[in-house]
Structure formats: structure tokens, C-alpha cells
Amino acid sequence: MELRKNYFADQRKDDLHEIGQPRPRSDSPGHVTGKTAYFADRNFPGMLHLKMVRSPHHHARIRSIDTSEAEKHPGVVKVLTAKDVPHNVYTILILIQIGPEDETVLADGKVRWKGEAVVAVLAETERAAQEAAAKVKVDYEVLPAVFDMEEALKPGAPLVNEYHGQNYYLYDSGECRKVRFGDVEAGFAGADHVLEQTYQSSPIEHAPTETTGCIVAPEGNDRFTCYTNTQAMFFTLDNASIILQMPGNKLHFVGGTVGGGFGGKVDVIVEPIAILGAKLTGRPVSFIYSREEEMQISSPRAAEKVVIKDGVMNDGRIVARKVTGYTDAGAYSRHSPYGAQKGAGHYPGPYTIPNVWIDTYCVYTNRTPSSAMRGFGVTIGDFALEVQMDKLARLIGMDPLEFRFINAYRDGDMKAHRQPTEGAALIECMQEASRAANWPVAEKYLSMSSYPKGA
Amino acid sequence: MAKVPVQFTLNGAEKAEFIDSGTTLLNALRDKIGDTSPKGGCHQGTCGACSVIIDGELRLSCLTLAETCNGAAIITTSGLSEGGVLHPLQRAFLDAFATQCGFCTPGMIMAAKVLLDHTPNPSRDEVVEALSGNICRCTGYEPIIQAVLTAARSNSQNAA
Ligand code: FES
Ligand code: FES
Numbered sequence: 001m002e003l004r005k006n007y008f009a010d011q012r013k014d015d016l017h018e019i020g021q022p023r024p025r026s027d028s029p030g031h032v033t034g035k036t037a038y039f040a041d042r043n044f045p046g047m048l049h050l051k052m053v054r055s056p057h058h059h060a061r062i063r064s065i066d067t068s069e070a071e072k073h074p075g076v077v078k079v080l081t082a083k084d085v086p087h088n089v090y091t092i093l094i095l096i097q098i099g100p101e102d103e104t105v106l107a108d109g110k111v112r113w114k115g116e117a118v119v120a121v122l123a124e125t126e127r128a129a130q131e132a133a134a135k136v137k138v139d140y141e142v143l144p145a146v147f148d149m150e151e152a153l154k155p156g157a158p159l160v161n162e163y164h165g166q167n168y169y170l171y172d173s174g175e176c177r178k179v180r181f182g183d184v185e186a187g188f189a190g191a192d193h194v195l196e197q198t199y200q201s202s203p204i205e206h207a208p209t210e211t212t213g214c215i216v217a218p219e220g221n222d223r224f225t226c227y228t229n230t231q232a233m234f235f236t237l238d239n240a241s242i243i244l245q246m247p248g249n250k251l252h253f254v255g256g257t258v259g260g261g262f263g264g265k266v267d268v269i270v271e272p273i274a275i276l277g278a279k280l281t282g283r284p285v286s287f288i289y290s291r292e293e294e295m296q297i298s299s300p301r302a303a304e305k306v307v308i309k310d311g312v313m314n315d316g317r318i319v320a321r322k323v324t325g326y327t328d329a330g331a332y333s334r335h336s337p338y339g340a341q342k343g344a345g346h347y348p349g350p351y352t353i354p355n356v357w358i359d360t361y362c363v364y365t366n367r368t369p370s371s372a373m374r375g376f377g378v379t380i381g382d383f384a385l386e387v388q389m390d391k392l393a394r395l396i397g398m399d400p401l402e403f404r405f406i407n408a409y410r411d412g413d414m415k416a417h418r419q420p421t422e423g424a425a426l427i428e429c430m431q432e433a434s435r436a437a438n439w440p441v442a443e444k445y446l447s448m449s450s451y452p453k454g455a
Numbered sequence: 456m457a458k459v460p461v462q463f464t465l466n467g468a469e470k471a472e473f474i475d476s477g478t479t480l481l482n483a484l485r486d487k488i489g490d491t492s493p494k495g496g497c498h499q500g501t502c503g504a505c506s507v508i509i510d511g512e513l514r515l516s517c518l519t520l521a522e523t524c525n526g527a528a529i530i531t532t533s534g535l536s537e538g539g540v541l542h543p544l545q546r547a548f549l550d551a552f553a554t555q556c557g558f559c560t561p562g563m564i565m566a567a568k569v570l571l572d573h574t575p576n577p578s579r580d581e582v583v584e585a586l587s588g589n590i591c592r593c594t595g596y597e598p599i600i601q602a603v604l605t606a607a608r609s610n611s612q613n614a615a
Contacts, residue, residue, distance in 0.1 A: 024550075025552070025554075026548065027557065028548075028549045028552075028554050028557070029549065030549045031548075031554040031556075031557025031560045032532075032534065032541065032545040032546075032554060032557075032560060032564065033492075033533065033535070033536055033541070033551050034490075034491070034493075034531065034532040034533040034560075034561040035533070036557050037493075038491075038494070038558065040495070041491035043485070043486050043489075166485070198501065206592075207592060208556075208558075208592055209494075209496045209502060209504055209556070209558045209559050209590060209591065209592050209593075210494065210496060210504075210558045211496070211554070257556075258556060259494070259496075259556050259557070259558030260555075260556045260558055260592045260593050261556075262592070290498070291496070291497040291498065291499060291501075291502075391499060416589025425479070
């Protein structure tokens with residue numbers, strides 16, 4: 001790879017020893033010899049296997065749960081329901097003061113999505129746990145469900161999650177995250193063209209090659225070691241501590257080696273219940289998603305809907321942008337209120353637009369709870385924005401890359417969130433991209449820079 | 456559950472175990488014998504992470520019953536390096552940045568080894584075909600394909 005040293009020559013140090021040098025990854029020797037230890041490569045004598053009884057309904061009231069037949073099944077050691085979990089209603093981001101707690105470890109009174117965990121069965125073998133789980137009888141009263149974000153926001157829609165009281169997340173800024181800058185309606189009125197388009201995405205599953213799971217070993221003295229493939233070690237430790245009402249010093253988490261994650265292993269789902277199982281049985285417990293569970297139960301990237309309205313001038317300047325974004329959280333918050341909020345910050349794009357108006361909603365539906373995945377909240381937004389940019393360029397008959405040069409933010413420009421731009425370097429990146437992609441642009445764009453326009 | 460005796464060689468060493476009838480070779484290797492180099496990604500024959508070599512052929516250990524392996528010679532990735540010296544395939548995967556999380560790597564290396572054992576100088580298409588049963592979600596297939604081609608070249612140089 002060639003480093004272009006002519007850019008920002010006065011700002012760079014050239015005595016770097018690591019950047020630009022190939023370095024072997026420290027974990028590769030373990031990977032190629034099969035020695036790297038993933039959580040499931042540990043085996044403890046007397047280990048129990050945990051299987052979940054899951055809701056077959058998208059939305060239902062639980063009238064009763066009968067575990068008696070499952071408890072009698074050969075090999076079954078313990079069956080857990082909501083009443084066994086010390087602090088059953090939780091939310092991951094409560095650790096950074098983002099509430100309310102809105103999700104149950106094991107369903108209590110109601111299920112809100114198809115696949116929700118209701119009863120945990122611990123048995124000597126995986127097979128016994130599976131067979132016993134099939135014997136748990138849950139009596140459901142099926143409720144009307146809502147799967148579409150706009151339907152969910154309509155008055156009279158079935159209420160998905162009582163802990164919120166309405167089918168959207170209530171931010172301190174109100175029913176959505178907002179960005180207001182300039183006067184967007186005046187911008188549209190003065191624009192040569194206005195283009196409004198709607199973009200939509202489906203949920204996306206991470207499908208890591210190693211499925212989500214953990215193995216918990218009791219260490220005596222009410223202490224537990226949890227071997228896990230979480231990508232969020234301290235979120236998991238602290239949430240487990242809250243859910244189990246145990247001080248964190250009783251819990252020892254061992255992780256760091258993850259067989260593929262992509263953001264799909266940041267939810268605190270398997271660890272607390274496995275630790276609880278180990279605590280109540282005194283035995284090691286393994287809780288590992290089957291491939292089917294990984295694909296159907298683990299939280300995907302949220303489905304999103306983005307409505308973008310832009311006002312553009314014939315000379316290429318975008319003069320107004322209005323965006324309404326909807327993030328489908330599914331039945332529970334997990335990381336989605338944060339994803340929707342990131343979208344609000346992101347929709348102006350890396351462009352300097354004088355009039356901006358943005359609303360982003362985090363919406364609850366009876367779908368699988370969504371959560372983090374590689375740049376969640378902004379990747380779908382980027383897709384929508386850049387498709388929109390191409391459409392705008394076509395509308396005014398301009399080259400799409402030259403159109404971006406005109407609007408790219410440069411140092412000193414005021415962003416819609418009222419932060420002056422610093423260290424943008426976007427112009428320089430696009431110049432390199434145009435060379436690398438063999439996409440010629442007019443000379444005046446190649447002589448632009450991200451430095452302040454006056455400088 | 457009925458226990459059955461099974462005897463095979465694993466990376467050249469004799470193994471004799473009593474296992475529950477119906478145990479997969481993957482579980483027998485990992486839980487009974489303690490060779491955790493084959494990985495379980497799907498347990499249903501679709502990801503290739505559990506690939507091992509049985510009597511010279513590539514096999515999915517999650518779909519192979521341990522009790523059918525009596526008398527077999529089984530090779531896993533943990534048995535490839537000798538005296539701390541990496542096998543050319545392991546070296547090539549290391550050098551070519553062909554491992555990210557590494558979970559698919561042992562299975563990939565097994566599939567590549569069977570290819571090179573049968574076809575020492577494969578074309579790119581042959582490499583692609585040979586790895587088509589192995590899923591990698593992190594690395595991207597190109598570095599892996601390049602690693603196998605590099606190992607094939609170093610093989611043929613060694614032979615020359
Ligand atoms: S675990 Fe055997 S093919 Fe996936
Ligand atoms: S390196 Fe992660 S699955 Fe291949």
C-alpha cells in the first residue's frame with residue numbers, strides 16, 4: 001500500500017515505526033494450529049446443558065406454566081421460570097442511565113416476540129434438556145401483534161411493551177431524536193429542485209461461525225467463573241451482577257476470544273441465566289445456541305425506514321435536507337434507542353447543508369429484538385444517503401463525484417449539530433478515490449482541499 | 456445408553472475409547488479425547504468448521520458417528536505441525552492474513568490439505584471448489600484462496 005505523504009505534510013510525523021508496516025497478528029499462530037481456546041473448548045466433569053422453552057407466538061399473555069412433566073424427565077436437574085430470577089426485568093443500557101428496564105430474562109405474564117425465552121431446563125445431556133423442554137406446558141392467550149413500524153405508531157395499535165407505555169422510545173427530546181438547523185422550509189422554497197425518496201431495509205443476521213454461548217463453572221464460596229464469547233465483557237459482568245443481585249466480585253468472566261461477532265454478541269442473554277443455573281444446582285452449566293437459535297433468536301441489525309427530502313440548486317449545492325428515520329427495535333430496547341440516536345447525528349452526511357431538520361424514532365414492534373451490528377444506526381442511513389446523492393446528481397445532470405466535492409464538508413464549516421468541522425480530510429479522500437477508481441473529475445476539484453475555505 | 460468401544464489413530468497416535476452409541480466424531484474428539492481443533496459451528500453439516508481427514512478423505516465430523524471410525528486413520532489440524540514447525544499450509548495462512556477470528560481456520564486447513572494431497576498444483580478454480588463447503592464469516596475468501604495457492608507453490612518447490 002502506498003502512503004500519500006503530500007497530504008497534510010505539515011501536520012504529519014514521518015518517524016512512525018508501526019503505521020504502514022505489516023505486523024503479524026498475535027493470535028494467528030493459535031488459529032492455524034487449532035490451539036486457540038474458544039469458550040466451548042472447555043469441558044467440566046458433571047456439566048449440565050441448558051435449553052430454553054421459547055414462545056411460539058409473537059404476542060401472548062401467559063395464563064399458566066406447567067413444568068411438572070419436564071421435571072420428571074430422566075436426566076433433568078432443574079427447571080427455571082421467571083420467579084427464580086432475582087431481578088428479572090432489566091435493560092442492557094441501564095448501566096449508562098438509559099432506561100427504563102423493559103426486558104425479562106424469562107418471560108413473566110406475557111411474551112412479546114416469537115422465540116422469547118420462557119422456561120430454562122437444565123439436564124445431564126443436551127438431548128435430555130431438549131426432550132424435557134418439549135414437555136413444558138405453557139397456556140397462552142394470543143394477543144394481536146404489530147409488525148410494521150408505521151402501524152405501531154398509529155393510535156390504537158396493540159401496545160407492545162408496557163414498560164414504555166407507547167410504541168416508541170421516549171427520549172429526553174421527546175418521541176424522537178431531533179436535529180434542527182436553519183430553516184428547512186425556506187430552504188425548500190428557494191431550491192431549484194426538491195426530491196423526496198423513501199428507503200427501507202430488512203433485519204440482517206450476523207451469522208457468526210461460532211454460535212453465542214457460555215460455560216459457567218462454580219468455584220465454591222458462591223463464586224462463579226463464566227467462560228463466554230461476549231463482545232461486551234463489562235456490560236455483561238455488570239448486567240449479570242444486577243440480574244443476579246450478586247456483587248461483581250463473585251463473578252469472574254473469561255473471554256476475549258470470539259469466533260465471529262460483528263456486534264451480534266453484545267447482548268447480555270446467555271450468561272445471567274447460565275450463572276443462575278450453576279448457582280442453583282452447584283454444577284457447571286453450558287448454554288450454547290444451536291445454529292437454528294443463532295439465526296432466529298439472536299438480535300439482528302434493526303430494520304429501518306428512512307424518508308429523505310432534499311432541496312438542491314442547479315449549481316450542485318444542497319440547500320435543505322429533511323429526514324425522518326424509523327428504527328425497528330422489535331419488542332425490547334437492547335441497543336436500539338442508541339442506534340436511532342446515532343442515525344439522527346448522521347443524516348446530514350459528510351456534507352455542509354445550511355438547513356437541516358431530522359427526526360429519528362426508535363419503534364417497538366412484536367418482532368425479534370434488534371441490537372448492535374457493525375455501525376448500526378448509520379450504515380443503512382449511509383446507504384440511503386448516498387443513493388439519494390446519486391439521484392440528486394442525476395436530477396441536475398451533474399457527475400455524482402463532482403456533486404459530492406461541491407457539498408463535502410471542509411474544516412471550519414458549521415455542521416447541523418452546531419459543531420464546527422475539524423480535520424475533515426474528505427476532499428483528499430475523494431481525490432484519491434477518483435484516482436484509484438479511474439473516475440476523472442474536473443481539475444478544479446483536484447485542486448480543492450479540506451483546509452478552511454478562506455485559508 | 457449403550458457404550459461401544461472404538462479404536463482409531465488420531466494424528467498417528469492410537470486411541471481406544473468407550474463412547475455412548477450415537478456420539479458424533481466431533482463430540483468424541485472434543486469432549487472425550489480432548490482434541491478441540493475441530494470446531495462445531497452448525498452441527499448439521501453446513502459450515503465445514505468440523506472438517507477432519509479420515510483415511511485420506513475430507514469428512515464432516517459432526518455428521519460422522521464415532522463408532523463408524525473403527526480402525527480409521529484420523530487427522531486434525533492440531534496434528535499438522537511437527538516438532539513446532541508449521542505445515543506449509545499453516546505457514547501460508549499465517550503469512551497471508553487468512554485468519555481473523557480463526558474459528559473456521561482448522562476446517563479450512565483440513566479441506567485445503569486434502570486438495571493439495573490429491574492435487575499438488577491446483578488452479579484457482581480448484582481451490583475455490585475445494586473450499587466451497589467451508590464458511591468463513593470474517594476473513595473474506597480471497598486471502599484464504601491466496602494462502603492455499605501459496606502453500607501449493609511452496610510444496611512444489613520443496614518437491615523440486
Ligand atoms: S459443525 Fe460440522 S459442518 Fe458445521
Ligand atoms: S476467520 Fe472467523 S469464520 Fe473465518
